[in-house]
Amino acid sequence: MKSSMKYLAAAAISLSLLPLSAPAFAKDKITFAAAVFAEAGRGDRVKAWIQRFNESQAEVEVEPIAIPFSSLANTVFTQMGGGGGPDLVRFDQTDFFAAIPSGRLLPLDGLVDDKSYEFLGPDRFMKVKGVRYGLLFDTTGYALLYNKDIVPSPPTDFDSFLAATKAQTKDGKFGYAYRATMAERAGFWQDLCNYVFGFGGRWSDKDGKLTLNSPDVIRGVTAYKQVYDAGVTPRGADAATYRRMFWEGKIAMNVDNGGVAAIFHQNAPQLPFAAAPSPFPDKAQGLIMTALVVNANTKHKDAAGAFIKWAYAPENQKSLQAAMGTGVGTKLDMSPEELAKQPWLKVYEGQMENALPQLVIGQEGKTPEIQQIVLEEVLKVLQENADPKEAMDRAQKLVERRVLR
Structure with missing residues (x-):
């Protein structure tokens, strides 16, 4: 009896030492x-978005790591x-495609059920040889941005577009702007891609064979030169300069990406701009x-x-877009009120259904070298x-000899 009492007392003491x-x-x-x-403003908003995930979870926490774009890859x-x-x-798209052949990326087919999501058209580029290696985080295509006070109705074909740019180039103002210098090589390539794709050209065929000198690519380069020769652009101006000029009402139109439209919307709400499909024969844009x-x-596949x-839940995609x-x-399922505030979003969403990566498909890892040769010839x-x-015949031969040898 005494031993039992001692046992119970010891057990009570042990229980009292346990946390509540x-x-x-x-x-x-x-x-x-x-x-x-690492970006001011937008970076803070995305980190706040991730914090909402952390606060909603009992088992997983995501830690954002900021690495500047120039050194991230x-x-x-x-x-x-x-x-x-x-x-x-x-x-970004270049590094995504570069990471796949070396086995750096985890295939996501076991983590992502395609039937559960309504992905945008460019999601097709997240799969290589039928295997999903990524998900679109953010994306935008290109469309024609125009100042409604200067151009009330956007041109719908290239001839009317060119005529409108000429009509609006006067008194220190310009009808259009794009990049055409090696000082802005990446932007030069992006703008050129819009013309090449817009006239039906592709840098390679469906099998990855180079097509730099195809008739449609040549048509796109020719159209690019037509705009250059028309004298309707502030030649030599970098993107930051001519986008500011658009903001100031000194440029009537510009084919640009949706990120630029978002900047105008957020920082210049008084700017009377709108977006329309690019005025080229082919719907494809960059x-x-x-x-x-x-x-x-990773050792945290389930957490990822x-x-x-x-x-990728609809409400969280919507807050990421914001x-x-x-x-x-x-x-995104947007209300009429939301669309009224940002009508250009639907234009860009429509453009993205036909958009193409600004890469040489099949030669993604060699695109920078190909780009250099092509731009030198276009100049x-x-x-x-x-x-x-x-020029494009020379580009084709130079790439085959120097890059694809």
Whole structure:
């Protein structure tokens, strides 16, 4: 009896030493690296969006890692090559395609059920040889931005577009603007892609064979020169300058991406701008897209899957769109009131259904080298009156000899 009493007393003491409630389990923390986190304004909004995920979860936490765009790919690729790196990454299109052949990305077919989402058309580029390696994080196409006070009705074909640019170029104002210098090589390439794609040209065929000198590519280059020769652009102006000029009412029209429209909407609400499909024969235009990917080295596959499931829920896609100011990965159900405030969003969404990455498909990793050669030849067309066909024939031969050898 005494021994039993001693046992019960000892048990009572032991119970009294236990905490009143069981300790909470630590969250499974995953890291998410992106250049957008380093941006003022937009970066803070996206980090706040991620914080909403963290607050909604009992088991998973996402830690944003800000890496500047200029060093993100080198930093992350080096880490991945050593068996580490962040669990999630937002890659631009060039780095996304470069990461796949080396096995750096986790295939997502087991994490993403396509039938559960209404993805935008460019989602098709997130799969390579039938395997999903990413999800569109944010994306935008190109459309014709125009000042409604200067151009009440947007041109719908190239001839009327060119006529309108000439009519509005006077008194220190210009009808149009684009990039045509090697100082802005990346932007020059983007603007050229819109003309080439818009006239039916493609840098390669469906099998990845180079088509730099195809008749349709030459048509696009010729149209680019027509605009250049018309004297309707502020030659030499960089994008920051001519976008400011548009803002100031000094440029009537510009084919530009949806991110620019978002900036105008947020920072110049008084600007009477609108968007319309680009006035080219083919509906295809360039595509800017980033991919949300999972590092193949991750030890937190289920946690990454939980974030993906949350991020692509309709209400969270909508709040991401508000944070980014551009399109996201899925189609958004917008109210009439929301569309009335941002009518250009639907225009860009429609353009994206036919948009193409500004890459040489099949030669994505070699696009920068191909781009350099093509732009050098196009400059000869613009500045030296070189024949477009001869220039693109040279580009085709140079790329085959120097890049694809």
